[in-house]
Amino acid sequence: MRFVASLAFAALALTAAPPSTAAAEAKFPDHMVKIIVPFAAGGGVDQAARLLANQLREQLGVAVIVDNRPGASGTLGGKVVQTSPADGYTLLFSAATHVMAKHVMSEAPYDPQADFAPVARVGEAPLMLVVSPQRGTQKLGALVADAKGKPEKWTAAIPAAGAPSHLATLLLAKQADVRFTFVPYKGTQPALTDVAGGHTDLLLDSMISLLPLATAGKVRPIAVTSKKRSTLAPDVPTVAESGFPNVSYVSWYGVWAPKGTSAERVQMMNRHINVAVAVLAKSGAWAKLGIDPVSESVEQFQKFIATDVTQGAELLKLAGFKPE
DSSP: OHHHHHHHHHHHHHHTOOHHHHHHHHHOOOSOEEEEESSOTTSHHHHHHHHHHHHHHHHHSSOEEEEEOOOGGGHHHHHHHHTSOSSSSEEEEEEGGGGGHHHHOTTOSSOTTTSEEEEEEEEEEEEEEEEOTTSOOOSHHHHHHHHTTOTTTOEEEESSTTSHHHHHHHHHHHHHTOOOEEEEOSSHHHHHHHHHTTSSOEEEEEHHHHHHHHHTTSSEEEEEOSSSOOTTSTTSOBTTTTTOTTOOOEEEEEEEEETTOOHHHHHHHHHHHHHHHHHHHHHTHHHHTTOEEOOOOHHHHHHHHHHHHHHHHHHHHHTTOOOO
16 A cells, blocks of 8 residues: 555656756756766676667766776675665666675665666576586486485585575475585686586586587586576576476576665666667577576566575575674
């Protein structure tokens, strides 16, 4: 009831807004929009952000630039956006890791849900499970059977605490009723290097990051975590096809504005971003990055975040994870 009432109040306030306010909104944006990416240039998140920025530039008729602010597990860039003016001209483009900051950091610099205004979710991407080529295992069922009751026998690389790779591995372990010995890493590349070298046994992470070495035979792909097979790796079965129908997990990308940004500007950017995503999907640019397009309203994105954070927090709790 409060939610319906707040919408009604917002509609009334907008109707009663003075002409000067309406005119200001009609002109938005009238100068450069900055998209902060909290990761280094060249990575998957950065590439997606730059594609989106190019499309928004054409739609909005103003400069849209990408500003990389890597560091502190993505929270350095997040802090830049959180403390920026709430005028819609500074946005955050990040991955699913953004919303889990409070659950994996003992002293997170902000609350990802309370301190940001969700704007749009733009896409999701399957994760791929790969194993070391030194392991003879070629199917997930065989891996699980071998790991039953022997947590020390299978080591799982964890590129980042609370990231989709970590949470998906926890979900798989829960549903398969197995335990892995987790090995933490600072990023996907060192984790992947160790799996390829046989120092760690398995890795579940972004498919687009693992696919080159999987294609080259440096690591062995076992399954993907999406509900259907990926067109980039059609021969790799899903986890569900491999006997675990309750395991479906994807990474995802979204856009946020600082808390307090007007609902009108958030809704306007949501519409423009959804159009841009449709163009990127039609052109095939999204598919090249292994991203499946998502088109949602602001309200749908808010609900999605709440569900995703709840699931992630429960998995971390069951695993006995302690924020660092």
